[in-house]
Amino acid sequence: MLSRAFPARRAPATGGRLVTPALLFPGLVALLGLAILLNLGLGAMEIRPAQAIAIIADRLGIPLSTDFTPQQASVLWAIRLPRVALAALVGAALALSGATLQGVFRNPLADPGLIGVSSGAALGAVATILVGLAPFGLATLPIAAFLGGLLATLAVYGLARQDGRTDVVTLILTGIACNAVLGAATGYLTFLATDAQLRAIVFWSLGSIGGATWDTTLRALPLIAVGLLAAPRWSAALNLLVLGEEEATSLGVPTERVRLSLIALAALMTGAAVAVAGIIGFVGLVVPHIVRLVSGPDHRRLLPASALAGASLLLMADLAARTLAAPAELPIGVVTAFAGGPFFLWLLRRARQERAIPG
Amino acid sequence: MTEPPSPRAILEAQAVSYETGSQRLLSDVSLELLPGEVLAIVGPNGAGKTTLLRLLAGILRPTCGAVVLDGRPLGAYRPEELALRRAVMPQQSLLRFGFTAREVVAMGRYPHQRARQSDRLTDERVIARAMAETETHELADRLFPTLSGGEQGRVTLARVLAQDTPVLLLDEPTASLDIRHQHGMLALAQKLARRGAAIAVILHDLNLAAAYADRIALLCAGQLADLGPPRAVLRESLLTEVFRCPIAVRCHPLSDCPLILPIAERAAAPDSASPG
Numbered sequence: 001m002l003s004r005a006f007p008a009r010r011a012p013a014t015g016g017r018l019v020t021p022a023l024l025f026p027g028l029v030a031l032l033g034l035a036i037l038l039n040l041g042l043g044a045m046e047i048r049p050a051q052a053i054a055i056i057a058d059r060l061g062i063p064l065s066t067d068f069t070p071q072q073a074s075v076l077w078a079i080r081l082p083r084v085a086l087a088a089l090v091g092a093a094l095a096l097s098g099a100t101l102q103g104v105f106r107n108p109l110a111d112p113g114l115i116g117v118s119s120g121a122a123l124g125a126v127a128t129i130l131v132g133l134a135p136f137g138l139a140t141l142p143i144a145a146f147l148g149g150l151l152a153t154l155a156v157y158g159l160a161r162q163d164g165r166t167d168v169v170t171l172i173l174t175g176i177a178c179n180a181v182l183g184a185a186t187g188y189l190t191f192l193a194t195d196a197q198l199r200a201i202v203f204w205s206l207g208s209i210g211g212a213t214w215d216t217t218l219r220a221l222p223l224i225a226v227g228l229l230a231a232p233r234w235s236a237a238l239n240l241l242v243l244g245e246e247e248a249t250s251l252g253v254p255t256e257r258v259r260l261s262l263i264a265l266a267a268l269m270t271g272a273a274v275a276v277a278g279i280i281g282f283v284g285l286v287v288p289h290i291v292r293l294v295s296g297p298d299h300r301r302l303l304p305a306s307a308l309a310g311a312s313l314l315l316m317a318d319l320a321a322r323t324l325a326a327p328a329e330l331p332i333g334v335v336t337a338f339a340g341g342p343f344f345l346w347l348l349r350r351a352r353q354e355r356a357i358p359g
Numbered sequence: 360m361t362e363p364p365s366p367r368a369i370l371e372a373q374a375v376s377y378e379t380g381s382q383r384l385l386s387d388v389s390l391e392l393l394p395g396e397v398l399a400i401v402g403p404n405g406a407g408k409t410t411l412l413r414l415l416a417g418i419l420r421p422t423c424g425a426v427v428l429d430g431r432p433l434g435a436y437r438p439e440e441l442a443l444r445r446a447v448m449p450q451q452s453l454l455r456f457g458f459t460a461r462e463v464v465a466m467g468r469y470p471h472q473r474a475r476q477s478d479r480l481t482d483e484r485v486i487a488r489a490m491a492e493t494e495t496h497e498l499a500d501r502l503f504p505t506l507s508g509g510e511q512g513r514v515t516l517a518r519v520l521a522q523d524t525p526v527l528l529l530d531e532p533t534a535s536l537d538i539r540h541q542h543g544m545l546a547l548a549q550k551l552a553r554r555g556a557a558i559a560v561i562l563h564d565l566n567l568a569a570a571y572a573d574r575i576a577l578l579c580a581g582q583l584a585d586l587g588p589p590r591a592v593l594r595e596s597l598l599t600e601v602f603r604c605p606i607a608v609r610c611h612p613l614s615d616c617p618l619i620l621p622i623a624e625r626a627a628a629p630d631s632a633s634p635g
């Protein structure tokens with residue numbers, strides 16, 4: 001309409017995305033299905049996919065023609081299924097928390113570990129192990145981990161915030177400082193711990209879902225489910241929040257409410273995940289980045305896709321953890337950090353190259 | 360020349376002051392923004408232009424005084440109500456995530472979608488028009504962080520237009536634009552005003568203000584030094600005093616608007632160049 005003032009100029013249409021987003025969700029669901037079947041099937045006792053399906057169907061009262069042994073049924077039901085369910089839940093929770101926090105802090109490098117929620121949750125849990133009181137029964141540990149994670153995140157957020165702005169570098173440095181203090185407190189408690197308590201604490205800091213039972217899975221389920229269902233409801237607002245706080249406000253987003261709700265949800269999910277599986281690093285950081293390459297940064301796709309991809313990734317990591325050194329079992333946190341660390345380095349280099357684009 | 364009968368103000372600053380800590384950034388500024396006009400806010404660095412714009416936008420709350428939009432103080436609106444009535448173009452965008460230009464423009468539709476006052480077809484139409492008017496449709500599939508400063512500015516303006524509000528507040532929209540796009544953007548602002556929009560725009564270039572503004576608000580050290588049509592405000596003595604720099608005002612040889620000419624203060628010429 002202003003063709004005289006803005007004469008047409010040909011610009012290269014490079015597009016932004018690696019793959020068409022149409023294949024994103026079908027691909028992720030297929031990947032998750034594959035990861036679940038591999039996890040159910042592989043191990044000391046082999047269970048073929050058809051048998052796994054027949055065992056589950058049998059439990060539900062639908063007899064199928066595929067044969068299976070009672071041993072296979074009990075291994076699948078008592079060991080593999082709760083473990084698969086827990087790995088999927090924890091992976092989805094960590095990846096969704098990471099994607100959410102990266103949006104809230106407008107920082108692609110934020111993750112639950114960097115901003116203190118993991119170390120806060122760990123301190124809460126270790127303190128509970130040491131004090132030995134259980135006012136809420138078996139739920140005491142998850143509750144303490146959740147509160148620790150939430151308080152640590154709010155402390156980092158509050159300390160890094162200045163004049164209504166959250167500076168990226170300040171935030172990361174604040175996170176490092178708070179992690180150091182929380183780590184020191186956890187270290188001091190570890191120093192005071194008895195041998196039995198020490199074993200429980202070590203299980204924690206390495207991260208493992210080897211102890212998964214239906215009990216632990218069902219304990220984590222409600223907390224993580226709240227986050228999985230509630231966080232994506234804010235995705236349109238989150239898209240505007242990454243424009244900047246003032247711009248989001250002038251576009252009608254109640255920024256403080258959105259921010260605090262999402263931080264609370266991320267702390268809830270991560271706290272619950274850490275409570276049942278210990279500290280599992282890099283999933284929250286790396287998964288949203290892999291997903292973003294395909295989905296683009298729109299949180300309406302990114303959040304659910306990250307949850308699906310996180311579940312698949314943690315299932316594959318758990319498969320590696322229990323088969324690579326079989327019959328011994330590697331801590332899953334060791335596996336994800338080994339794979340995630342190099343990826344993080346690549347990410348840093350790539351971000352630096354992008355910033356070098358002439359403005 | 361007689362003033363046309365002034366329509367009712369849509370946005371009004373009533374004796375607003377703003378203080379932060381011990382600093383008084385703005386004191387006792389009153390002005391009205393009328394539907395159908397382009398109001399340029401000009402002044403030296405640190406005069407309080409951006410502070411005034413952010414007060415008008417409701418991003419800052421005045422320490423004293425009030426800003427009234429459609430007869431209601433800004434404080435009485437919820438953010439989502441405000442977003443349907445006024446759009447704000449910031450000085451620069453901080454977006455670092457790889458949204459495409461079109462996705463950024465589409466974000467302007469958020470308040471309407473949230474209020475369920477729009478459907479997909481309307482959204483598509485408004486977005487397409489905003490991108491056509493800013494000539495940004497060619498950038499549609501490019502990633503926003505990879506655009507140049509000027510291109511980002513035009514995409515951001517398209518986003519502001521997509522918000523489709525009666526009041527537009529623009530903070531230095533011409534800052535990183537080349538000369539053609541500076542004029543293109545202000546010609547567009549003028550056209551939108553003729554359709555009924557009320558537009559306040561911060562400008563550094565006094566000649567752009569002279570050419571496109573219906574009225575000019577001249578700020579100096581947090582106070583309103585003058586407010587009126589370009590011809591009345593852009594006076595040699597006033598500009599020289601406010602900008603603390605010798606300025607001459609002439610009539611533009613090719614159009615009928617004031618032409619502002621800063622007078623260069625030359626250092627004394629070396630002896631060899633002087634005659635005699």
